[in-house]
Structure formats: structure tokens, C-alpha cells
Amino acid sequence: MSNQTSAPGKVILLGEHAVVYGIPAIAVPLSTLRVNVTWTKVDGNNFQILANDLKNKDIEVKSEVNNPDHPLTRIVLAVLDHYNAPPPSFCFEIKSDIPIASGLGSGAAVSTALGRAVARSIGLDIPNEILNQFVYDIEKIHHGTPSGIDNTVIVYEEAIKYVKDISIEPLKLHTPFTLLIADTGVTALTHESVGDVRRLYETDRDKIQGIFDKIQTIVKLAVDSIEHGKLEKLGQLMTSNHKLLQQLTVSSPQLDKLVDVAINAGSLGAKLSGGGRGGNMITLVHESKRDIIRDKLLQAGAVRVIQANVQ
Numbered sequence: 269m270s271n272q273t274s275a276p277g278k279v280i281l282l283g284e285h286a287v288v289y290g291i292p293a294i295a296v297p298l299s300t301l302r303v304n305v306t307w308t309k310v311d312g313n314n315f316q317i318l319a320n321d322l323k324n325k326d327i328e329v330k331s332e333v334n335n336p337d338h339p340l341t342r343i344v345l346a347v348l349d350h351y352n353a354p355p356p357s358f359c360f361e362i363k364s365d366i367p368i369a370s371g372l373g374s375g376a377a378v379s380t381a382l383g384r385a386v387a388r389s390i391g392l393d394i395p396n397e398i399l400n401q402f403v404y405d406i407e408k409i410h411h412g413t414p415s416g417i418d419n420t421v422i423v424y425e426e427a428i429k430y431v432k433d434i435s436i437e438p439l440k441l442h443t444p445f446t447l448l449i450a451d452t453g454v455t456a457l458t459h460e461s462v463g464d465v466r467r468l469y470e471t472d473r474d475k476i477q478g479i480f481d482k483i484q485t486i487v488k489l490a491v492d493s494i495e496h497g498k499l500e501k502l503g504q505l506m507t508s509n510h511k512l513l514q515q516l517t518v519s520s521p522q523l524d525k526l527v528d529v530a531i532n533a534g535s536l537g538a539k540l541s542g543g544g545r546g547g548n549m550i551t552l553v554h555e556s557k558r559d560i561i562r563d564k565l566l567q568a569g570a571v572r573v574i575q576a577n578v579q
């Protein structure tokens with residue numbers, strides 16, 4: 269058995285926010301952006317986690333087993349408790365190329381790769397179904413009331429249609445496609461935008477439910493487009509979804525600007541992805557237009573543009 273595990277990043281393609289209310293959403297793994305965990309034996313009863321890559325503004329790295337509330341410790345303890353095993357004498361090293369706190373699934377990917385590593389270090393392969401539940405429990409520390417879509421797409425590492433508490437359906441892509449993911453550079457807290465949508469919903473249930481219903485139709489058509497390779501249609505659906513997210517008040521001037529720039533530069537469609545208000549915009553592009561669209565997004569103020577080949 270190798271002493272390395274990993275997990276991918278993710279983006280939500282369609283259906284964020286509405287997914288919290290039981291509407292289906294689509295998410296895809298970003299298999300080229302990964303968290304890797306390796307482990308080596310250490311002397312005595314030491315258990316260590318090295319996470320220098322995560323030393324960044326939003327994640328405090330202090331992860332001994334005697335700090336049981338830290339998310340890194342929580343996943344370790346969840347796995348060890350599950351197998352009724354003592355902490356192994358290993359040093360686990362986490363390396364990540366997923367940007368932190370930008371809606372690309374860094375937290376869930378770290379929990380997933382580390383949970384797998386701890387199980388593997390005691391000679392076991394943890395089933396995805398169990399790991400997914402543990403990672404979800406940790407997502408709740410970060411995000412309050414997450415729908416569960418992030419942990420699910422990351423643990424299973426396949427494109428999924430997800431309905432909260434009901435179903436996880438793998439999607440069969442007819443044709444691979446390319447996304448550009450442009451970071452506004454603005455950090456926004458998902459639980460705040462989710463809370464604001466909740467307040468809107470409680471204030472005017474009929475109106476907001478009407479928006480969710482339109483998103484449901486979009487997601488349904490998008491599944492068909494993905495499974496039949498209708499990429500132009502998929503792009504249009506993404507742009508329509510963005511307009512509905514604007515009505516839910518979770519877009520921002522920067523996100524709207526990047527969406528407009530992508531569309532004007534010839535992309536097939538574009539939208540915010542994830543919690544919104546900041547974070548990332550995603551756009552579906554033809555290979556032939558990829559470079560020009562990337563340049564335009566950078567000129568328009570994107571702090572980073574990542575290419576994702578979804579297959």
C-alpha cells in the first residue's frame with residue numbers, strides 16, 4: 269500500500285443556494301487541483317500533522333490530537349474512533365494546491381485526504397459513504413448548515429447531480445468540457461450569503477420559491493445537455509442561472525463584471541459559483557477561445573484564472 273492519499277477540489281456548476289432548499293444541483297471535481305497527504309513513521313507515541321501549505325489567513329494550523337475542536341483533529345479522531353484505534357505513531361504531511369477560502373473545496377478536500385490517510389496508515393480503506401459523513405460533519409464547523417454537495421463531489425470525485433438528503437447521481441459526460449475559474453480576489457463567507465437567502469425566503473416565500481423553481485428547470489435541462497454533449501445550451505443555462513443568483517442577491521459587481529467580460533469575449537456562458545458575493549466566477553469555453561478569454565478576465569481584475577478540464 270502506498271503512503272499517499274489525495275482528494276480533488278470542486279466547483280458547483282449549477283444550482284447553488286437553491287440546493288439548500290432541496291433543489292438539485294450539479295457539481296464537478298477539479299481533478300488537477302489536489303490535496304495530497306503522505307505519512308512517515310515517527311518514534312514513540314507521537315502523532316503529528318504538518319500543514320504548512322494551509323498556513324494562510326483563514327485556517328489556523330495547530331493540530332495536535334489534544335486540540336479536539338480543530339477541524340484537522342476532528343477528522344483524525346472521527347476515523348480513529350470509528351475503527352476503535354489509538355492514534356498511530358505517524359507524521360502526516362498535508363500539501364495542497366487548492367486555493368484556500370475561495371469556494372474551491374479546500375476544507376473538504378483536506379478532510380477527505382487526511383481521513384483516508386489516517387485509515388490507510390492503520391491498514392484500512394475507509395468506505396466513501398462513511399468518510400463522506402465524517403467530512404460533512406466537519407463542513408458544518410466551517411459553514412453552519414451546508415447542503416452536503418461539496419463533501420460529496422470531493423469524496424466521490426465524479427460529476428454529480430445532488431439532491432440534499434435524497435440522492436447522489438453520477439453524471440455521464442457525453443463530451444469533456446473546459447471551464448475557466450476566475451477569482452475575484454474578494455473573500456466572502458458562504459454562511460452569510462446562505463443566511464441572507466434564508467431571510468429573503470422567509471420574507472417572501474412565493475417569490476423566492478419561484479426563483480428556486482426556475483433554477484430546478486435549469487438544472488434539469490443542464491443534466492440533459494451534459495449527457496448529450498450540448499455545450500452551447502449548457503453555457504446558456506449557466507448564464508440564466510447567474511441571473512437568478514443575482515435576484516437572490518448573492519452576486520457582486522466584481523462577479524457581474526467577470527461574467528460580462530467572459531461572455532463578451534466569446535465564452536459559451538458564465539456564472540458565479542458557490543456562495544457568491546466574492547469567490548469565483550466560472551465560464552464554459554471553447555478551446556479556441558480559451559486564451560483570449562483568460563487574458564480578458566485577468567485584464568478585468570481577476571486575481572487568478574484556473575483552467576479545469578471536466579471529463
Ligand code: PMV
Nearest residue numbers: 284285371414415458542543
Ligand atoms: O461557497 P461554496 O463553494 O462552499 O458553495 C456553497 C454552496 C451553497 O449552495 C451556497 C451552500 C451549500 O451548502 O450548498
